[in-house]
Amino acid sequence: MIEQLFDGLMLALDWQVLLAILLGSIGGIIVGALPGLSSTLGVALLIPFTFGLSAPVAFGLLGGMYCSSIYGGSITAILINTPGTGAAAATVLDGYPMTQKGQAGKALATAIWSSFFGGVFSTAALLVMAPPLSQIALRFGPPETFTVCLFGLTIIASVSTGSMLKGILSGLIGLLIGTVGLDLQIGFGRFTFARFELYNGINLVLALVGFFSIPEALNMVKGRHHVIDADKLKVSDMKLSRAEAKFLFPTWLRSSVIGTLIGIIPGVGTPVACFASYNEAKRFSKRKDQFGTGIIEGVAAPEAANNAVEGGSMIPLLTLGIPGSAQTAIYLGALMIQGINPGPSMFQGANAPITYSIIFGLMIANFVMLGLGLGGIRAFLALIRLKKIVMIPLIITFAVIGSYALNYRLFDVQIMLLLGLAGYFMRKNGIPLAPAVIAIILGPLGEDALLQSNTIFRGNLLMFFTRPICVFFIALTPIAIAVAVNNHRKEKRH
Amino acid sequence: MKQTSTTSQRGIQSDRLLALVLMAFSAIVFLYARDWQMEAGLYPRAIAVIIFALSSFMLIKPKEKKRKTPGSMFKEAIANKETFFVVVLTVVFIMVIEPVGFFVALPVYMVLTQLLLGSRDWKNIALSTVVTTAFIYLVFVVMLSIRIPVAFWLT
Amino acid sequence: MKKLFVLVLVLSLMAFTPALAQDFPARSIETQVGYAAGGASDIIARIVAEYMSKELGQPVVVQNYAGAGGEIAYTGVATAKKDGYTLGYINAPATMSLPLNRKVNYTMDDFEFIGNVIYHENLVVVSPDGPYKTFDDLYKAVSENPGTITVGNSGAYADDHLASLKMQHETGLTFVDTMFQGTAPSLVALMGNHIDSVVCNVADIVQKEKDGQVVVLATMGGERNPLFPNAPTLTELGYDVVMGNYTTLAAPKGTPEEALTILRDALEKACTSDQYMQAAGVEANLPIQFYNAEDIAARYAAANEALVKLWADLALPTP
Numbered sequence: 001m002i003e004q005l006f007d008g009l010m011l012a013l014d015w016q017v018l019l020a021i022l023l024g025s026i027g028g029i030i031v032g033a034l035p036g037l038s039s040t041l042g043v044a045l046l047i048p049f050t051f052g053l054s055a056p057v058a059f060g061l062l063g064g065m066y067c068s069s070i071y072g073g074s075i076t077a078i079l080i081n082t083p084g085t086g087a088a089a090a091t092v093l094d095g096y097p098m099t100q101k102g103q104a105g106k107a108l109a110t111a112i113w114s115s116f117f118g119g120v121f122s123t124a125a126l127l128v129m130a131p132p133l134s135q136i137a138l139r140f141g142p143p144e145t146f147t148v149c150l151f152g153l154t155i156i157a158s159v160s161t162g163s164m165l166k167g168i169l170s171g172l173i174g175l176l177i178g179t180v181g182l183d184l185q186i187g188f189g190r191f192t193f194a195r196f197e198l199y200n201g202i203n204l205v206l207a208l209v210g211f212f213s214i215p216e217a218l219n220m221v222k223g224r225h226h227v228i229d230a231d232k233l234k235v236s237d238m239k240l241s242r243a244e245a246k247f248l249f250p251t252w253l254r255s256s257v258i259g260t261l262i263g264i265i266p267g268v269g270t271p272v273a274c275f276a277s278y279n280e281a282k283r284f285s286k287r288k289d290q291f292g293t294g295i296i297e298g299v300a301a302p303e304a305a306n307n308a309v310e311g312g313s314m315i316p317l318l319t320l321g322i323p324g325s326a327q328t329a330i331y332l333g334a335l336m337i338q339g340i341n342p343g344p345s346m347f348q349g350a351n352a353p354i355t356y357s358i359i360f361g362l363m364i365a366n367f368v369m370l371g372l373g374l375g376g377i378r379a380f381l382a383l384i385r386l387k388k389i390v391m392i393p394l395i396i397t398f399a400v401i402g403s404y405a406l407n408y409r410l411f412d413v414q415i416m417l418l419l420g421l422a423g424y425f426m427r428k429n430g431i432p433l434a435p436a437v438i439a440i441i442l443g444p445l446g447e448d449a450l451l452q453s454n455t456i457f458r459g460n461l462l463m464f465f466t467r468p469i470c471v472f473f474i475a476l477t478p479i480a481i482a483v484a485v486n487n488h489r490k491e492k493r494h
Numbered sequence: 495m496k497q498t499s500t501t502s503q504r505g506i507q508s509d510r511l512l513a514l515v516l517m518a519f520s521a522i523v524f525l526y527a528r529d530w531q532m533e534a535g536l537y538p539r540a541i542a543v544i545i546f547a548l549s550s551f552m553l554i555k556p557k558e559k560k561r562k563t564p565g566s567m568f569k570e571a572i573a574n575k576e577t578f579f580v581v582v583l584t585v586v587f588i589m590v591i592e593p594v595g596f597f598v599a600l601p602v603y604m605v606l607t608q609l610l611l612g613s614r615d616w617k618n619i620a621l622s623t624v625v626t627t628a629f630i631y632l633v634f635v636v637m638l639s640i641r642i643p644v645a646f647w648l649t
Numbered sequence: 650m651k652k653l654f655v656l657v658l659v660l661s662l663m664a665f666t667p668a669l670a671q672d673f674p675a676r677s678i679e680t681q682v683g684y685a686a687g688g689a690s691d692i693i694a695r696i697v698a699e700y701m702s703k704e705l706g707q708p709v710v711v712q713n714y715a716g717a718g719g720e721i722a723y724t725g726v727a728t729a730k731k732d733g734y735t736l737g738y739i740n741a742p743a744t745m746s747l748p749l750n751r752k753v754n755y756t757m758d759d760f761e762f763i764g765n766v767i768y769h770e771n772l773v774v775v776s777p778d779g780p781y782k783t784f785d786d787l788y789k790a791v792s793e794n795p796g797t798i799t800v801g802n803s804g805a806y807a808d809d810h811l812a813s814l815k816m817q818h819e820t821g822l823t824f825v826d827t828m829f830q831g832t833a834p835s836l837v838a839l840m841g842n843h844i845d846s847v848v849c850n851v852a853d854i855v856q857k858e859k860d861g862q863v864v865v866l867a868t869m870g871g872e873r874n875p876l877f878p879n880a881p882t883l884t885e886l887g888y889d890v891v892m893g894n895y896t897t898l899a900a901p902k903g904t905p906e907e908a909l910t911i912l913r914d915a916l917e918k919a920c921t922s923d924q925y926m927q928a929a930g931v932e933a934n935l936p937i938q939f940y941n942a943e944d945i946a947a948r949y950a951a952a953n954e955a956l957v958k959l960w961a962d963l964a965l966p967t968p
Contacts, residue, residue, distance in 0.1 A: 045638050048710070051699060141843030165548060169516065172545050176523065176538060183534040184828050186966070187718070187751065187805040190527070190534055196724050196754065200715065221577045221611065266837065321857070322837050336692045339932035341856035387615075390622045393607035396584055397600060400591075401630060404642075407714055413588050421581065429512045447537060448830060455827045456799055456844060 001352075005127075008356025017060040017361060020053070024064025025368045029376070031065070032072020033084040035213040035395050036402030038205045039069035039270075040326040045405070047334055055338045056357040062334055063358070063365040066327050070270060070306050071115040071369055078107045078299070079383045082216040082395060086208040087270035087306035089434060090159075090278040094291065094298025099384070101294050105238035108380055110299045112373030113240050114252060118304035119366035121256035122263065122311025126318075127359050131347070133312075134319035137264050142452035143464055147473035148265065149446030152272060154477055156435035157484035158279045164488050166431045173426075174439025177202055177419075184448050197411045204326075205406060206416040207440050208271065209399050211433045214420025217395040219427070220388045238377050240296075248300045251281050259305035263312020267445050269325045270306045271437055277305035283483070310362065318342055318355060513553040520545035576611065583607055596642045601627050673733055673908050677708040680898065681726055681737035683719030684831075689852035689935060690896055693767050694738055696929045697898070700919035705911070718807050719743050720753060727755035729901050733908030736763065741895040741952045743808050749960050750806045752968045757953060760899040761909055764916040765945040767896035769851035769936035770870035771812035772880065773800075774863040776839050784867040784881060787846065788822065795823040799844040801835030804828055806965070809835075811956075812869055812892035813848040814963055819888040839863065850894050851876065851936050869893065895952070897945055913942050 011017070024046065031042035042065045050058035073088030078095035088095075091111065098107040125133065140148070153171065160167020180191040181201030192198040240248075255277035262273040281301035282291045291298050313324030314331070321342035323329035335342055346355040386394075403416040423433050457463040464470045524542040527535050587603040604623040613619060635642055680698055684690040691713060698709040714721040723744050726737030739760055747753050773784065781787045791798045802809035805828055817824055824846070829835040832849045839847045840862055847863075855876060857863045865880040869892040873882055883890040898916060900909060919925055920939040930937045940948065960967070 047695075048638075051695070138837070138841035141838050141841050143843070165552060169545060169548055172541050172548070176541050176545075179538045179541070182718075182805075184830065185533050185805060186531070188531065188534040189751070190530070190538060194752070196720050199720060218577050218580060221580055222574075266834070320837070320840065320862075322833060333691055333695075336933060337695060339928075341934065343856055343860045343862065345856070345860050387613075387618060389608050389611045389613045390618055392580065392611065393604045394622065394626060396580075396607075397604065397626060397630075400584075400588060401634065405634065408712060410588065410592060410643075413591075417584065417588060429508065431512075451533070452827055452829065452838075455825055458797065458825070 004352040005356050007353035009360050011056045011353055011357035012060070012360035012364060014056065017056045018364070020057045020060035021064040021361060021365050021368050024061040025068040025365060025372055028065040028068025029072040029372055032069035033075040034398045034402070035076055035082045035084050036209050036398030036400070038208065038402065039066065039073070039085045039087065040205065040330065041402065041405055042069045043327045043330045047330060050334050050337060055340060055354050056361060058334060058338060059358040060361040060365070062331060063362040064368060067119055067307065067310060067362065067365040068369045068372065070310065071112065071303070071373060074111040074115070074303055075108065075380050076383070078111060079104055079380065080391065083212050086204065086437070087274055088302070089208070089212060089271055089437060090274035090302035091299055093278065094294050097292065097294030098299065103237060103294065104381060104384060105377060106240065106296065107299050108377045109238055109240040110296045111303045112370060113245065114248070114300040114303035115307040115373070116366055116370040117252045118256045118259055118307035119310055119369070120363065122260040122308040123359060123363045123366065125260050126311040126314050130315050130319050133264060133315045137266065137316035137320060137322060137324070139469060140265055142449040142456060143467055144469045145265070145267070146446055146449035146453055147464065147470040149442040149449060151473040151477045151480065152276070152442045153439065154480040154484065155275050155279050156438055157481055158282070158487070159275055159434045159438070160432055162430060162432065164485070167435050170426065170431050170433065170435035171439045174436030175443040177207065177436070178440045178443030184451050195411070197409060201444060202415060202440070203406060203412065204440060206403055206412055207419055207437060209403055210416040210419030211423040211437060213395050213399045214417065215424040215427045215433070217392050218424050220392050223388070244296060248296060251297045251300050252304045254280060254284065255301045255304035256308040259308025260312035263309035263324045264315050266316060266322055266324050269441065270309045272441055273305040273309045274302035275434060275438060277301045314362065318346055319344065510553055513549040516549035517546055517553070520549065579610055580607060583610065592643045597627060597631065600630070673911060674705050674707040676734065677710050678705070679710050679712055679735050681722040681735070682711055682713050683722030683738065684713065684715050689767070690738060692933055693896060693929060693935050693937070696925065696933060697766055697916070697919060700922060700925045701915050704915035704918050718747060718804055720747050723747070724754050726899055727759035727901055731901050731903040733900060733904050733912065736898055736900050736912070739897050739899045740808070741897070741949055742811055742956050745953050745956050746806055746811060749957065749967060750965070757949070759902050761902050761904055762942040762945050763898040763900055763909070763912050764920065764942055765895055765897040765938065765940035766920060767936055768893055768938035770868050770874065770893035771809060771848055771850055772868040773846055773848055773866045774839065774854055775846045775866055776842055777861060777864050778842055779845065781866065784886065787866055788820070791822040791824060796825060798824055798846065799827045800824040801827045801829055801838055801844045801847040803832040803835060803849065804830065808892070808894050809848045809850070811959070815892055815959060816848070816869070816883065816888070816890050818963055819890050836863070855934050895945070895948065917941055
């Protein structure tokens with residue numbers, strides 16, 4: 001195996017591969033940063049280019065895009081309170097307050113180092129522990145998936161800044177949005193109004209773009225004459241100090257584990273990972289009440305987790321042929337175009353070096369991302385100088401094109417705008433948007449899993465308690481809710 | 495920062511108004527889904543019921559004290575008129591993408607929106623419009639060959 | 650002055666818009682695929698696109714409009730502009746079964762066939778860790794315990810589900826049909842031993858079978874599949890079950906004849922070329938099977954008849 005690893009590394013260190021990684025990464029940062037263009041879209045758009053390329057080069061390109069686009073979303077999240085991708089939705093919580101405090105440079109530095117840590121951690125896990133970790137993916141049948149979603153929905157309670165009642169309402173609205181589409185058992189159209197474009201449900205990307213870009217852009221209209229004083233930023237504010245890195249290490253580790261595990265579970269993805277790790281970082285922090293005011297852990301946790309999803313999602317992909325995230329679902333197509341059939345055979349014989357070259361490519365992409373991210377901080381900061389009057393139509397424009405480019409449908413753009421207006425209405429009334437997004441992801445996943453479990457158990461739902469993983473999450477759920485309620489009570493007393 | 499209005503004690507607290515909107519919304523959802531078969535219908539109806547219940551709770555025990563009368567809402571709407579116009583412009587933009595073509599609609603949208611928001615900085619307007627349009631064209635049309643609606647008179 | 654400025658700006662930017670078309674094809678052609686990127690339908694579309702572009706001299710692009718059992722793409726093709734630049738892949742039985750089940754915005758008459766690219770039969774697979782080593786084992790288990798053995802499929806009334814229903818109808822067995830959003834999740838559940846069996850297609854499990862992750866118990870083709878020499882066909886075992894999936898390139902009805910002829914020609918040339926057969930059949934391991942427009946039209950007519958009969962026999966829900 002060592003020779004195979006070495007061969008794989010050598011394949012990945014070819015200049016063409018490195019160039020592909022660089023190009024993919026640059027594209028990735030741009031796609032990630034632009035609100036309206038999602039990282040899934042970025043990976044999908046590169047697929048046609050992989051046709052004529054060799055496997056290491058093709059996956060260098062894709063790896064660069066995947067890796068950097070997840071990081072790129074944090075740039076706009078931090079600087080203009082608008083996440084460039086769904087993965088950065090939690091980064092705004094502390095990222096933008098840091099910018100408002102004049103610490104944008106530090107926030108950006110935190111984001112890049114955290115993303116780097118998460119990406120390298122999960123890619124290393126992929127390299128070293130792929131086969132045993134892949135067994136986790138298999139253990140998650142429909143019953144386990146349901147209980148995970150149930151537990152995942154409790155994140156809503158903790159992510160509800162402000163009134164928990166409104167947070168729950170947001171979650172319920174998200175669940176309702178998630179019901180749009182054909183139901184699983186009989187193909188009955190719910191809320192589809194006979195528009196087949198809705199049969200597959202409301203695309204998550206449309207919800208992300210609609211909820212996070214449009215309300216922010218519209219909000220800017222009122223406050224557009226207020227400019228953040230960019231001259232307040234000092235050079236030292238653009239770095240992460242050794243001491244801070246040491247302080248962040250436990251957060252990084254915890255968030256990377258969370259991200260990797262979420263990546264391994266098919267269907268969940270980066271938006272949930274970023275909120276889950278933010279939640280956990282807050283839970284274990286000694287200064288939990290400062291979360292949301294602009295502290296580095298609040299940026300480090302989601303950023304490490306979302307990049308950790310990368311490596312995690314590749315584990316079931318390469319070992320079992322099951323994608324762990326939306327982006328890796330596209331990877332699957334790229335693999336097949338290359339004539340590579342994912343599965344155990346990838347790690348055997350002549351296939352192994354190529355497989356390892358793909359993994360090393362992803363690893364190298366993290367380093368390239370680090371370089372670009374660090375080197376670009378000064379350039380990114382210039383974004384703040386952009387006049388809000390220009391940003392408003394700019395954000396909306398990219399929201400439009402990003403929604404259109406998914407399926408070449410103006411209908412999607414209309415849905416996105418509708419959601420955007422709903423999101424704006426919700427924001428104006430103090431209803432947080434993050435719970436709705438979590439519910440849009442976990443709702444449909446959970447409902448399908450429940451229906452399948454019901455079928456498998458032949459109606460006897462007590463059988464949930466015969467499965468250890470299910471019991472674990474079922475037990476955690478009320479505990480998590482109780483803790484969240486308790487925390488809310490404490491916050492109110494302050 | 496609580497705002498208690500002494501001059502307009504009438505009117506509904508903004509949370510109460512929100513509650514009423516949500517209750518109406520959930521009622522409509524419930525009624526729309528009332529005929530759906532058990533499996534498919536139970537879930538959305540249950541959600542609608544919970545939303546209704548929570549909203550009615552909010553109606554009875556609202557948190558904020560900001561009051562909204564038709565008068566104050568009207569005043570807010572005037573202040574919000576710019577936001578409203580941006581929304582209108584955006585809707586029109588999306589509507590005309592297909593008829594007039596994306597690359598006509600886009601520059602017009604960018605210019606008009608900035609003008610509407612009060613900018614007279616022509617350098618900024620021109621620069622942002624040209625750069626954005628060129629960027630989108632180069633990346634999406636040239637590099638990625640994505641089909642973007644073209645003006646109908648050109649096809 | 651400002652108005653003039655805006656006007657000039659707008660007009661100069663209009664120069665960016667692509668030019669008017671003259672010959673067919675004068676610009677890129679879109680082929681719509683009703684399934685997500687990475688699936689067999691998607692891969693074959695991309696390979697076909699590559700070889701067709703060589704024949705046509707214009708790029709052929711694949712667009713995924715996944716969901717609704719393929720309906721989004723089918724409707725997309727049926728209602729597309731009839732200029733020959735928008736094509737798409739339809740399937741039998743999927744495209745035919747949807748109108749039988751629900752109200753759709755197309756009929757089978759809305760399509761002009763260009764050519765068929767894939768045919769593969771449905772089959773029954775189980776996990777190697779399970780108790781079933783042959784179809785007889787499964788048969789015994791299900792007949793002794795009706796309504797307790799689960800069989801996964803890719804969605805309500807999708808071709809896998811229909812194949813499963815037909816199989817149950819002909820064998821008299823009662824499985825518990827478990828719906829998933831696509832074949833991939835159903836196979837995951839099978840490999841994790843959460844469900845007992847799955848009905849899917851050849852392309853879905855070729856590699857997995859090689860890797861020993863699934864075992865093919867029986868196929869639903871006309872004859873044994875050389876890839877699975879030990880798996881009998883249901884016909885062999887005495888059951889009248891032949892179920893398979895066609896993937897066919899089509900254009901909206903009303904597309905000009907000249908364009909159709911060019912497209913049909915290009916597809917045929919592409920699909921009969923050695924490089925294509927190597928790339929798609931050998932390297933990508935896909936069950937390629939080319940039928941030209943006439944041939945496939947006849948097959949679809951026959952398949953449609955059989956499906957309507959099946960629907961009536963099983964008393965499946967109609968709109």
